[in-house]
Structure formats: structure tokens, C-alpha cells
Amino acid sequence: xxxxxxxxxxxxxxxxxxxxxxxxxxxxxxxxxxxxxxxxxxxxxxxxxxxxxxxxxxxxxxxxxxxxxxxxxxxxxxxxxxxxxxxxxxxxxxxxxxxxxxxxxxxxxxxxxxxxxxxxxxxxxxxxxxxxxxxxxxxxxxxxxxxxxxxxxxxxxxxxxxxxxxxxxxxxxxxxxxxxxxxxxxxxxxxxxxxxxxxxxxxxxxxxxxxxxxxxxxxxxxxxxxxxxxxx
Amino acid sequence: xxxxxxxxxxxxxxxxxxxxxxxxxxxxxxxxxxxxxxxxxxxxxxxxxxxxxxxxxxxxxxxxxxxxxxxxxxxxxxxxxxxxxxxxxxxxxxxxxxxxxxxxxxxxxxxxxxxxxxxxxxxxxxxxxxxxxxxxxxxxxxxxxxxxxxxxxxxxxxxxxxxxxxxxxxxxxxxxxxxxxxxxxxxxxxxxxxxxxxxxxxxxxxxxxxxxxxxxxxxxxxxxxxxxxxxxxxxxxxxxxxxxxxx
Numbered sequence: 001x002x003x004x005x006x007x008x009x010x011x012x013x014x015x016x017x018x019x020x021x022x023x024x025x026x027x028x029x030x031x032x033x034x035x036x037x038x039x040x041x042x043x044x045x046x047x048x049x050x051x052x053x054x055x056x057x058x059x060x061x062x063x064x065x066x067x068x069x070x071x072x073x074x075x076x077x078x079x080x081x082x083x084x085x086x087x088x089x090x091x092x093x094x095x096x097x098x099x100x101x102x103x104x105x106x107x108x109x110x111x112x113x114x115x116x117x118x119x120x121x122x123x124x125x126x127x128x129x130x131x132x133x134x135x136x137x138x139x140x141x142x143x144x145x146x147x148x149x150x151x152x153x154x155x156x157x158x159x160x161x162x163x164x165x166x167x168x169x170x171x172x173x174x175x176x177x178x179x180x181x182x183x184x185x186x187x188x189x190x191x192x193x194x195x196x197x198x199x200x201x202x203x204x205x206x207x208x209x210x211x212x213x214x215x216x217x218x219x220x221x222x223x224x225x226x227x228x229x230x231x232x
Numbered sequence: 233x234x235x236x237x238x239x240x241x242x243x244x245x246x247x248x249x250x251x252x253x254x255x256x257x258x259x260x261x262x263x264x265x266x267x268x269x270x271x272x273x274x275x276x277x278x279x280x281x282x283x284x285x286x287x288x289x290x291x292x293x294x295x296x297x298x299x300x301x302x303x304x305x306x307x308x309x310x311x312x313x314x315x316x317x318x319x320x321x322x323x324x325x326x327x328x329x330x331x332x333x334x335x336x337x338x339x340x341x342x343x344x345x346x347x348x349x350x351x352x353x354x355x356x357x358x359x360x361x362x363x364x365x366x367x368x369x370x371x372x373x374x375x376x377x378x379x380x381x382x383x384x385x386x387x388x389x390x391x392x393x394x395x396x397x398x399x400x401x402x403x404x405x406x407x408x409x410x411x412x413x414x415x416x417x418x419x420x421x422x423x424x425x426x427x428x429x430x431x432x433x434x435x436x437x438x439x440x441x442x443x444x445x446x447x448x449x450x451x452x453x454x455x456x457x458x459x460x461x462x463x464x465x466x467x468x469x470x471x472x473x474x475x476x477x478x479x
Contacts, residue, residue, distance in 0.1 A: 046401065046402075047402060047403075049401070049402060049403025049404060049451075050402070050403045053402045053403060078242065079242070080234035080238060080239040080242055080243075081234070082234065082239055083239055083242075083243060086243075087242075087243075087246060090246060090247065090250055091250075094250045094253075094254060097254055098254070098257070101254075101257055101258060101261055102261075104261070104265050104268065105261045105264040105265060105268070108268040108269075108271075108272060112272070116399060116400075116401075116402055116406070117402075166403075169450075184413060202450045202451065205403070205404065205450050205451040206404075206451050
């Protein structure tokens, strides 16, 4: 895991140059939190049964990594090193609770759907990992970009895994029924001539399949980007 | 390196700011939270009789939900012997308000079975017939699950159900709430066979009995078994009361 401290610039203007773009795009590919750093696996197993859940989780994590990175970066020079981990944890937990209370007041239905995920965000190692590895050493603007990038890198893998699990496990995408054994599906395997042999694989719905899919993804990712081999 | 005093001051300021802001936000938003929760439980009750409402529940506005609930539904509370419990007695057993909707089932299930009280919602249809909405509560894989079961006026045919859960896995156990076509299977099932109470079972691998069984959910066997157990036990609690209506 190569963390390069972004050079402190003299000017305080908010620019969006090559360096900033790299902060956003690096976590999507060569420094991906899941397939390269292998962080956040626990929640990747839990919420990838459907694409809708994965999307909601991805948006929530992007929000929390962005804000917690920003806040910790603002405070970075005044946080005593001895207690920095606890301070990071307090900030993450406070942010998540803030989101929870607001949602419960203004969007109760989404709160009900999200409440299962909220605990998973606090314990997501990516959030704390980025605070420790990046926000403690860099300026707020760069830290916020890094937070968005890492949240997005996590979200993309979540959506890819959820696509395979939902499509091959339930024959659906975003709850939209594509292929399955009843008339509710777009392709009804009971009547279809070409797809009559097809049956959804129940294993894909269960947690072990997420492990297989992530494993294959890591392999594919490294085959496609050979630079990654042997660096982590 | 910071000195111990600096660390203490920093931690003190940080935790004060965080706790004061969260606490004031919590108490400031509490009335809205409570209003939302009351509305949500009304909607949950009505979703069991979805097919008998004028419009789909999602299209009914919040005021309309409260109006339907107040005008068309009669709330009563019964005990395990089937006798009706009055509001004062309900309030005395720890549920502020004394109506059926004020009963906190999570509190109630902790009492000894013979002391528990049960809410009943009677929905008066426009053609004069009645629907009885009963509440059941049980255990899923991770935590509690509960549901509303609406019975036709013959007291045996299920006219609709709605389940909810505290912490079942999204995409697996949580399907008991989210998967509408699974929930629809319960419509038309019967809980009595030849006058004997039988309940409805969730069968892994697909229903074999068209009247008393529904299909299971892949990957959620324990939650589905929890639903079967909850229906068997929860509906049995209502038997003394249902007998008093029949006779």
C-alpha cells in the first residue's frame, strides 16, 4: 500500500489538476480498497445480495468517507497522536448517528431500509483506514477528494459483485425480474424454448458466493493490470 | 507529542461538542420521529388489507392513511381468555394511551403468556362485512420478526399479511417484508381445517399443500421457519377470542 503524501502547495486555491484527478481515480483501479487493499470485505459480503442494497450502501459510504476525511483533516494538527484512533472513531460514529437521526425525521421509509446498514458503516475498515492513512497527513480538500474516490472504488466493486449475485441467484437486476420460472419474469423458463434449461443458482444468493466472486474479481483485475501483482 | 493535559482538554472538548450536538438534535427531532413511527405502524397494519383499500397504500397520502385508520377501523384489546380488555386496564399494564395501536408488542412478549394482551383491529368494509387484523410476533435469524395477519369474516381465510423485522439480512431474511410476490402467496390460505386450528406453514423447496402452505425463500430457511412458528403460536393465542365471535 503505497501512500504518497501530496505536496503541500503554497497557494490555497482549490484546483482540480492531474494530482486531484489521481486522488479520485486511483482508488477505482490501481489502489482499489477491495480488490487491491482487501479492506471492507465484511460489508461487501453482507450487502451484495441485491443491486439496490449495494447502491444504497455505496452512497452512504461515499458520504461518510468524504465527510469524516474532511473533518479529521481539518483537525489533524490539533489531534493528540496518543488518542487519534479514538478521536477518529468518535467522528465516524457521530457522523453516522447524525445521518441516522436526520433520515429518521425527513425520510422515514429510507431510514427503515437503511437501518440495517448503519452499523456496518461505522465498522467499515475503509473509513478508518483512509482517516489513518491519508486524512491525518493531508489538507482538507485533498482528503475530501480521497474520501470520495475510495468510497466510489468500494461502491463499484459492490455493484459488480451484486450484479453477479442478483442476476445469477435470483434472475433479476435492481429487483427487475429478467429470467426465472414464472410469468412475472421477462423470460419465463417454463415456456421459453431457448432458455428452458436455465435455472437460477441458489448458491449465488448465499454469502460464500460473494467470496468466490470477489476472488475472481481480484484475479481478473490483476490479469488486466499486471502492475498490481506482488505489490500488496 | 502532546502533554497529558492537552490530551485531556482535547478529548473533553471533542466529546462535549459531539454529545451536546447529538443529544440536542435527538430531543429536538423526537416529536417528528414519534409521529413518523406512529404513521409507519398504521401503514404496516393497513398493508395487511392492501387489496381492500380504495388505492394502493403507497399512493394514499399520510392524512388519508390516518383518516382510514380513524374512521374504518375499530380497535379492541383482548386477553388470552378471549375477553375484551378496557382502555384503563391496558394503560395499567404499561401502554400509554390504552388503545390497540398503543400496545408495544416488544414489551408484551416478555410477560408470562397468560398475562399477555393482544391488539385486534376490525376493519369495516363498505359492503358491511368485517376484516379482522391480528398481530403476531416471533424470532427470525438475528432478531425479532413480527407481522399483521388479516382474516376474512369467516375467520379462516387470510385476506392479506404484512411482515416486518428488526435485523434480518437484506436480500435473504428481509425478503419476508420486501418481496411482495412472496407476501402475496398468503392471500386465500386458510388457518382452519375442518374446524380445527392448523395455521399456515412456510415450506422449504416449495409448497405441497395449496391451502395450508406457501413456498420458502432461498437462503432464508431460518427466517422462514421463524415465520411458520410465529404464525402457529401467535394465531393460537387469538383462538379464544375468535371462538367468542363465531358463537
